[in-house]
Amino acid sequence: MQRVKFTINGKEVEVPVGSTILxxxxxxxxxxxxxxxxxxxxxxxxxxxxxxxxKGNRLLPASCVTPVTEGxxxxxxxxxxxxxxxxxxxLLIANHPLDCMTCDKMGDCRLADYCYRYNVKESPxxxxxxxxxxxxxxxxxxxxxxKCILCGACVRACEEMTGQDNLSYLYxxxxxxxxxxxxxxYIESDCVFCGQCVAVCPTGALIEKSMSGQARRWxxxxxxxxxxxxxxxxxxxxxxxxxxxxxxxxxxxxPVNGRMLCVKGRFGWDFIYxxxxxxxxxxxxxxxxxxxxxDEAYDLIAEKLNGIKDQYGPDSFAALSSARCTNxxxxxxxxxxxxxxxxxxxxxxxxx
Numbered sequence: 001m002q003r004v005k006f007t008i009n010g011k012e013v014e015v016p017v018g019s020t021i022l023x024x025x026x027x028x029x030x031x032x033x034x035x036x037x038x039x040x041x042x043x044x045x046x047x048x049x050x051x052x053x054x055k056g057n058r059l060l061p062a063s064c065v066t067p068v069t070e071g072x073x074x075x076x077x078x079x080x081x082x083x084x085x086x087x088x089x090x091l092l093i094a095n096h097p098l099d100c101m102t103c104d105k106m107g108d109c110r111l112a113d114y115c116y117r118y119n120v121k122e123s124p125x126x127x128x129x130x131x132x133x134x135x136x137x138x139x140x141x142x143x144x145x146x147k148c149i150l151c152g153a154c155v156r157a158c159e160e161m162t163g164q165d166n167l168s169y170l171y172x173x174x175x176x177x178x179x180x181x182x183x184x185x186y187i188e189s190d191c192v193f194c195g196q197c198v199a200v201c202p203t204g205a206l207i208e209k210s211m212s213g214q215a216r217r218w219x220x221x222x223x224x225x226x227x228x229x230x231x232x233x234x235x236x237x238x239x240x241x242x243x244x245x246x247x248x249x250x251x252x253x254x255p256v257n258g259r260m261l262c263v264k265g266r267f268g269w270d271f272i273y274x275x276x277x278x279x280x281x282x283x284x285x286x287x288x289x290x291x292x293x294x295d296e297a298y299d300l301i302a303e304k305l306n307g308i309k310d311q312y313g314p315d316s317f318a319a320l321s322s323a324r325c326t327n328x329x330x331x332x333x334x335x336x337x338x339x340x341x342x343x344x345x346x347x348x349x350x351x352x
Contacts, residue, residue: 006072021063021074022050032076033085033114035202036151037064040258041160044152049088049114053078060084086118094123095130096203097146105204107217111149128174138186140193140209140267145177148205154178154197161260166190167197193263199250200259210270211239211247222249227265230323231330231350232256234265245269305341314342323350 002017008025015024020043025032035047045065052063055073060081063074075081092111100106115121132145150169155178158167166189170179180189198206222237235254239247248266250259271277281297282289292300308316319337321330330348337346 004068004070006068006070006074008074009076015068019068021052021054021061021066021068021072024068025063025074025076030076032063033110033117034064035110035114035149036153038153038156038200041153041156041200044156047088047149047151049085051081051084051088052076053081082118085114086120089115089118089120090123091125092149093120094125094127096149098122103147103204104207104212105217109204110202132177135185136209137188138191138193138209140195140263141186141198142207142209142212143186144205144207145179146205147203148178149203150176150178151202152178153200153202154206157196157200161196162192162194164190164192164194166192193267194261195263195266196260199261208247208267210267214246215239215241220246220249224251226326227261228324229262229264229268231325231327233326234261236261236265238269245272309341315345317341317343318345318347321346321348323348 003014004017004019005012005014006024007013008021008028008030011028013024013028015027019027022032022034022037032050032052034050036044037047037050043065045062048062050063051060052066053060053075054066055075063076089111093115096111097103100109100112103109106112130146135143135145152169155167155169159165166180167178168181170177170183177183180186180191195208198208201207219241221240223240224235224237227234227236234257235251236257237249237251238245239249248261248269250261250266252259281292281294283292283297283300284290305317317337319333319341321333325333334346338344
């Protein structure tokens with residue numbers, strides 16, 4: 001692989017040819033602020049927060065879309081860069097609700113993090129402010145366009161990750177917004193409720209409805225698990241507060257799916273608290289179901305299955321597996337059926 005040498009913050013480094021300044025900085029452990037940039041999405045260069053100073057360049061280029069060239073000299077925190085970032089943040093919060101004390105995204109809001117980093121407490125710019133109605137028509141997502149910073153992450157995620165292309169930019173100037181086709185409420189749009197837009201939103205413009213008012217992000221414990229709805233094996237983090245699941249969060253390092261999830265994986269977890277869910281084994285005695293221990297239930301199952309096999313032969317037994325099981329569990333089902341029960345009568349519920 002061809003490599004290129006350049007200097008960043010006074011240190012000479014070598015990175016693969018074609019790397020952007022932002023990517024190169026990450027490779028050597030230098031953090032450059034960004035709002036519109038996302039490694040899973042196409043680069044946009046819209047927010048300009050990632051600007052850097054390049055020797056010989058009279059402008060401050062956006063590092064997320066500027067490739068590294070041989071001999072380039074870059075400063076990521078020069079006085080000019082810091083001043084530019086502070087001005088950008090001041091412009092953003094000039095039309096942004098400063099209700100951080102009650103915002104559900106606090107603790108996971110990059111806009112708030114960068115304002116803290118550069119000591120931006122208020123904006124010197126005054127003028128008209130948006131007053132959009134909060135859209136909670138979607139059963140899973142709350143959309144507050146007053147907190148949208150037009151980074152375009154949701155638009156690109158809908159197109160590039162989900163392939164639905166339900167979101168786009170509408171209008172121009174002060175009225176510009178990232179919204180649904182024809183600017184209809186979420187519930188009336190072609191949204192498939194995958195929640196990819198929520199996963200990439202850097203502010204509180206898009207939040208999970210189930211987690212609203214439940215916990216701040218620093219109160220949440222993350223428990224890594226595998227989605228039970230199909231055999232793909234998607235990983236995600238359960239958001240747990242006080243021992244109770246309140247939502248699902250994408251896991252960037254999930255080996256199968258990354259941050260991508262379907263509507264069932266991201267929002268179909270509430271069945272675990274359904275009042276009709278069985279929480280202990282039941283055995284029918286004298287025509288009535290009564291609670292039993294797991295050992296008692298397993299012993300009864302083994303006794304009945306072995307009795308059927310002994311009386312009627314192996315082929316009297318059949319196993320039907322489930323798409324909601326993992327590949328490993330499905331393997332065990334067919335292994336049990338063939339090796340222990342002695343029959344090839346095993347099938348799968350996903351047959352089409």
